[in-house]
Amino acid sequence: DAGVIQSPRHEVTEMGQEVTLRCKPISGHDYLFWYRQTMMRGLELLIYFNNNVPIDDSGMPEDRFSAKMPNASFSTLKIQPSEPRDSAVYFCASSYQDRENQPQHFGDGTRLSIL
């Protein structure tokens, strides 16, 4: 079975540029989560969706960050304009009905470096 697919795996860009991270959840999953991982702050939940609708975006750091889920099989996390402090590994995860006995399945992440 295909897992959560994230692209690109690595992104290096200059500050001020727009960055778009992509995620394809596991088919049939109705919850999608975006996380950011850094050495300083660990793993942080940025936003999550249920049935394509954003439920909690309280972890989104600032207005430069936005996330969309136009359909059940695709989500994007966009940073515009990007800054060096946005450098991190960004993970997408999905789960089914978010029932307690259903784990979140993580993608392999996008390693983002802003120069």
Add this chain to the structure above:
Amino acid sequence: AQSVTQLDSQVPVFEEAPVELRCNYSSSVSVYLFWYVQYPNQGLQLLLKYLSGSTLVKGINGFEAEFNKSQTSFHLRKPSVHISDTAEYFCAVKNAGGTSYGKLTFGQGTILTVHP
């Protein structure tokens, strides 16, 4: 609000030795507890979870964890580690119901390094 504290940032052990990775949590409501493992350049994988019932839960790769409500702990153990267990381990907590349904709070992670 919930919080998770992993008491050791790094744990070095020799192969075939036992290991315990410590996790304490704080919450004003009932919680579900999880351990995830992250291998280099990969996402997180679920090792085991505590939802209810028996306080000793068994997971994949020979790991187990014990829920202690009075001490608000959920320590992860393995009686004999392998080189392949070298990874970062995350403890996580989720409200058992309520408005934050779905939201996991992670600890800072413990890097387990198994030496030959």
